[in-house]
Every structure is written in C-alpha cells, then in structure tokens.
Amino acid sequence: MKSSPSLISAMTSPVEAAKEIYDIAIAHREETESLRRIAPAVLEKLKDSQLFRMGLPKFLGGWEDNPVEVLKAYELLSSAEASVAWSVWNNHLACTFGRFLDEDSMREVYSESSHVYANSARPEGIAEIVPGGYKVSGRWSLVSGCEISDWFAMRCLVTSDDLPSTLGPGALLKLFFIKKEDIKVIDTWHVGGLRGSGSHDIEIKDVFVKESYAIDFNSPVSIDNPYSRLPIGCLNSAGNASIALGLLKAAMDELIKMCHDRVTPGKNPDLRDRLTIQTAVAKSKTTLDAKRTQLHNSVSTIWEEAQKGNTYTDEQLADVWAASVEAATAARSMVTEIFAVAGTASLYTKFRIERVHRDIHAVLQHGIIQPHWLNQAGMAYVGLKPTGAMFRI
Missing domain, CATH: 2.40.110.10 (Butyryl-CoA Dehydrogenase, subunit A, domain 2)
Structure with missing residues (x-):
C-alpha cells in the first residue's frame, strides 16, 4: 500500500517521552492509587506524549521503529508507577489490533491524538x-x-x-x-x-x-510496515515482562535507599550490614541485567526479521515467549525476596516495597505471561508445532 499523508506528527523516542512522565507519575502516585485510575494530571501528560499511540503507524502518531525502545519505556514508567506503565502497555495492544482495520476505519478510530x-x-x-x-x-x-x-x-x-x-x-x-x-x-x-x-x-x-x-486475526493488514509485521502475542508478553522488570528496579532502588537512610551511630549492625540485604541487592542487580538483556535480544531478533519481511520461525517466537515468562517470574521472585529481607519495613506504605510487592503479583496474573507459554516455547525447541492460539499472531 502507498504511504499515507501524516495526520499526526510521529512521536519522539518512547524512552525520552517516558522520562518526561516519570517525575509526574511519582508525584501523583497516591492520587492514582486513591482514585483507582490514572491521576488527571498524569493522564493529560500521557496524552500529550503520544505514549498511548506507540502501536500505531507513524501517520497516526505511532512509533513504527525498534520495539526494544517501547520495552525500555514500559520498564522506566513501571519503576515510577506500575499502573501508568500498565495503561500505556494496554493501549499499545489496542492500537496494534487496529492493524486489521481497513485504512478508512483506522483513520476514524485513531484520528484523535487525545483518545485513549x-x-x-x-x-x-x-x-x-x-x-x-x-x-x-x-x-x-x-x-x-x-x-x-x-x-x-x-x-x-x-x-x-x-x-x-x-x-x-x-x-x-x-x-x-x-x-x-x-x-x-x-x-x-x-x-x-x-x-x-x-x-x-x-x-x-x-x-x-x-x-x-x-x-479478526486473519483479517488483512492494511498498512504494511515492519512494525505492523511484528507478532502481537509475544510482543505483548515482552511488554508485560518489562513492567515486571521495572518493578524489580523500583524495589531494588528502594532497598538501597533504605540502606543509606537507616545508618545509625553505635555498635549495632545497620540494615546495610546484614548479609541477607547484601545478597538480595546483588542478586537483584544481576537478575535485572541478565533478564533484561535476554528479553531485549530476543525481541531485537524479531525486529530484524520484520524489517526484512521474513517469516518468523517458531524457535524465534519461542525465544521471546520464554524470555518474557522467565524475566517476569524471576522479577516477582526477587521482589518477594526483597520484601522478606527488608523485615517489618516492608509492611509500611511509606516504603515503596510494600506497593511494588502488591503490584508485581497483580502484573503476573495476566494470561499473556502464564507458565503454559513456556510449554509452548518448549514444544518449538523439541521440534513440535506449538498449539497456543496467540503463539504466532
């Protein structure tokens, strides 16, 4: 299909846009929590940033470039406020579904830059x-x-x-x-x-x-570009995992901050002197770096294939599914360990660990990150044909 004239200027880098949201998301964290929806000031800033539109073609204000940058944006937003990252991620899916609309309908549904x-x-x-x-x-x-x-x-x-x-x-x-x-x-x-x-x-x-x-998922894709060729299912799983990694980063940073803040005079060991704390910080940093690298590498491979117009192998898709589930699961495990070693401080809402612990367990309830996707990935690795309905979509 011929390229379409721009309706909305394309967004800047997702990571740069997320950086603009970070501080305001933190500042309105309690309001978001009490309202049970994104605080109005944060919502308006998100609309202006076009982060809700990342899954759309450029002529509708979308990103249409390396999806790893989208994963980085989710992680950064989640480290500030998980519900903000969740909303951006959820909009990405709703926008990628739009690839199956005809072009006129796509323009109708996604024409307003302020829409959510x-x-x-x-x-x-x-x-x-x-x-x-x-x-x-x-x-x-x-x-x-x-x-x-x-x-x-x-x-x-x-x-x-x-x-x-x-x-x-x-x-x-x-x-x-x-x-x-x-x-x-x-x-x-x-x-x-x-x-x-x-x-x-x-x-x-x-x-x-x-x-x-x-x-439906067999409808023709009206706008053909590398981003619209990306598989919706496993990319959505990778986004969920990135939110989990952002929460691990938030918990680790909070634990380190507590170690610096809770230094007392005298002979009693401080929080930072505990072996369990030191171990948890080291494990968290290593887990975060390793799982993020594996996840980004697997998605980068998919992106390279999309740019070439190639068909993905089941093994390439399996790499994204497996990396996503393992990253999210490892992040949840480490947040749980941080919650435990921080002791009674984890019970208090003034410390972010309490909130992160609640949020990450909610994040991993989503169907796109459940353990059965590892089974599907394993089927590909042993030469069987994965049967999951979303495995290749």
Missing part, C-alpha cells in the same frame, strides 16, 4: 449478525482503563443460524471497535495490586457495530 483505548481479548460477549454489521451485547471483566478510554476493542463470539452458539470447534470470534458512549462501566475494581489501572467490568447491550469495525 481499552480492550479485552476474552470472548465474553455475543455478536449477532444483522444487516450491515452486528448487534453486540456482553459483560467483560478486567477492562483496564475503561473509565478514561474513548474507544474499546472487545472480543465476542459471533452467532447466526449456521454458526455455533458456544465456544469450541467451529466458533467464530471477532474483535469489535466500539465508542465509549455505548459502554457502561460497572465499579468492580476494589483490589490491592495495580489499583490505579481502573480495571473495572464493562457492559454492552444491543449495540450496533458496522461490518468495517469488526476484525
């Missing part, structure tokens, strides 16, 4: 085929950022007289792009970790969605 996007890939709705499109109804749980979003990409089971009415063999699933005025938010997000992500339930009742706003 939410999504759910869980098929918790029903879409009945009607003249010109579909009638959509359903209730979806865990829809992050639903209160602040302008568009929603929601997955449904498509039904008609000749299609299965339940999930299973032969079922037809599609994603539907729906405006916020057709969405009812149900206040369900009363949680500990990722409290600021605003992941409430939403409900849709008998909303008409035109045919061009319904896509």
Whole structure:
C-alpha cells in the first residue's frame, strides 16, 4: 500500500517521552492509587506524549521503529508507577489490533491524538449478525482503563443460524471497535495490586457495530510496515515482562535507599550490614541485567526479521515467549525476596516495597505471561508445532 499523508506528527523516542512522565507519575502516585485510575494530571501528560499511540503507524502518531525502545519505556514508567506503565502497555495492544482495520476505519478510530483505548481479548460477549454489521451485547471483566478510554476493542463470539452458539470447534470470534458512549462501566475494581489501572467490568447491550469495525486475526493488514509485521502475542508478553522488570528496579532502588537512610551511630549492625540485604541487592542487580538483556535480544531478533519481511520461525517466537515468562517470574521472585529481607519495613506504605510487592503479583496474573507459554516455547525447541492460539499472531 502507498504511504499515507501524516495526520499526526510521529512521536519522539518512547524512552525520552517516558522520562518526561516519570517525575509526574511519582508525584501523583497516591492520587492514582486513591482514585483507582490514572491521576488527571498524569493522564493529560500521557496524552500529550503520544505514549498511548506507540502501536500505531507513524501517520497516526505511532512509533513504527525498534520495539526494544517501547520495552525500555514500559520498564522506566513501571519503576515510577506500575499502573501508568500498565495503561500505556494496554493501549499499545489496542492500537496494534487496529492493524486489521481497513485504512478508512483506522483513520476514524485513531484520528484523535487525545483518545485513549481499552480492550479485552476474552470472548465474553455475543455478536449477532444483522444487516450491515452486528448487534453486540456482553459483560467483560478486567477492562483496564475503561473509565478514561474513548474507544474499546472487545472480543465476542459471533452467532447466526449456521454458526455455533458456544465456544469450541467451529466458533467464530471477532474483535469489535466500539465508542465509549455505548459502554457502561460497572465499579468492580476494589483490589490491592495495580489499583490505579481502573480495571473495572464493562457492559454492552444491543449495540450496533458496522461490518468495517469488526476484525479478526486473519483479517488483512492494511498498512504494511515492519512494525505492523511484528507478532502481537509475544510482543505483548515482552511488554508485560518489562513492567515486571521495572518493578524489580523500583524495589531494588528502594532497598538501597533504605540502606543509606537507616545508618545509625553505635555498635549495632545497620540494615546495610546484614548479609541477607547484601545478597538480595546483588542478586537483584544481576537478575535485572541478565533478564533484561535476554528479553531485549530476543525481541531485537524479531525486529530484524520484520524489517526484512521474513517469516518468523517458531524457535524465534519461542525465544521471546520464554524470555518474557522467565524475566517476569524471576522479577516477582526477587521482589518477594526483597520484601522478606527488608523485615517489618516492608509492611509500611511509606516504603515503596510494600506497593511494588502488591503490584508485581497483580502484573503476573495476566494470561499473556502464564507458565503454559513456556510449554509452548518448549514444544518449538523439541521440534513440535506449538498449539497456543496467540503463539504466532
């Protein structure tokens, strides 16, 4: 397809944009926590930065360059406030889903630079085929950022007289792009970790969605560029892992700060004198550096193949899935160890370790980072064909 004229100027480096958000995210951390959604000042800054649009083509304000820079941005944002990183990551997925829209529909859905996007890939709705499109109804749980979003990409089971009415063999699933005025938010997000992500339930009742706003993962990709060729599934997993690594960085930095701040006169050993503290800091630094390097290297390989227009091997995809799961799991383990060795200080909200401990356990509840993706990766390594629905998408 020919290149399209620019609607919105392309964003600056994701990392540079994230640096501009870092301090304000920290300054409004408690407000984000108490509101159970991103604090207004942070939200406006995020909109201005175009970090919500990284997964789009350049002519819509997207990044369209090395995805490792996107992972670095997630990690930096997460080290400030996990819910901010989560919202940016969640918007990236909603924007990459847009690659399956035709170009006119893509322009309609993503034309406003201030818009925020939410999504759910869980098929918790029903879409009945009607003249010109579909009638959509359903209730979806865990829809992050639903209160602040302008568009929603929601997955449904498509039904008609000749299609299965339940999930299973032969079922037809599609994603539907729906405006916020057709969405009812149900206040369900009363949680500990990722409290600021605003992941409430939403409900849709008998909303008409035109045919061009319904896509599936076999739909043609209208804008062909290296970024739009990147696999959505494993790249999303890598993003989740980067959020976990950012939380490990935050916990490690807080523990080191506590060691410097809690130095007392006298003969009693200080916090920094404890062998368990010293060991945890050393292990954390090594884990962070090693897992980050492995993750970035695996994604760099995918990016090189995308630039060449090559088809990915299952082993290359497996490398990203495995690196993602291992990075996230190792980060959670180290945060748990830091929480333990810091002693009773970990119980107090004035120390970030308490918050990070809650957040990282919430981050790793997501389906895209579960251990079964290691099984899928292992299948590729031993010469079997991975069967996971999102493995190659």
